[in-house]
Structure formats: C-alpha cells, structure tokens
Amino acid sequence: MISTFRMKLDLIGQILLISAAILFLILESSIRWTNTFIIILGIWQIVSAIHLLVVYRHIKRINFLKAFLVLVLSLPLWINFVGTLAYLPVAGVLIWYFVQTIYETRIVLRRPRSFWDL
DSSP: OOOHHHHHHHHHHHHHHHHHHHHIIIIIOOHHHHHHHHHHHHHHHHHHHHHHHHHHOOTTHHHHHHHHHHHHHHHHHHHHHHOGGGHHHHHHHHHHHHHHHHHHHHHHHHSOOOGGGO
C-alpha cells in the first residue's frame, strides 16, 4: 500500500515546481528559468513514476513512462517542424501526471487506516 506521506510529498513537490515555473514565466518572462523548472518537474515525475512502478507495482504509471519516452525521443524532430509549439504536448503530459497524482492522493487519503498506521 502506498503511504500517505509518500503521496503528499510527491504532490507538494510537484505543486512547488509548477508554481515556480508559472511564476518565472509571468514575473520574469524568462524562458530559460521556466524551462529549467519544467525540466526539473519532468525529472521529478519520471523518478516518481519509476519508484511507484518498481516498489509498489503501480501499473498505471507505465502509461506515463511510455508517453514521456515517445515525446522526449520525438521532441527534436517536432522542434524542427513546429518550433516552440512542440513543447505543448510535453506540458500536456506533465499536467496529465500531475492530475493523476492529485486523483490518486485523494484515494490514498480516503483509505481507511489501521491501528498501526496511526
């Protein structure tokens, strides 16, 4: 069973990274810092997905890993054809993982806890 602490830590980390990327985009208008936080968020989510897949056998995370792998491998080609709009599918996948984490954190928090979990 996935612990509530692990899911809360994952969710809070993602919220902080997404907030930082949005703030740098709005306040600084610096694409370099925004991209840095988006790359860190992607690495965070990949490590989280691999951890959930390996340790907890959470099969739903393999879909994210497949989609992210396809996007990363095809990104240079799409940048040549489309330009900076090629980053929109990457942002979509990162948001998809974030929403999935929110949904699963709510499920874990609603789960009845045993005496030993208190």
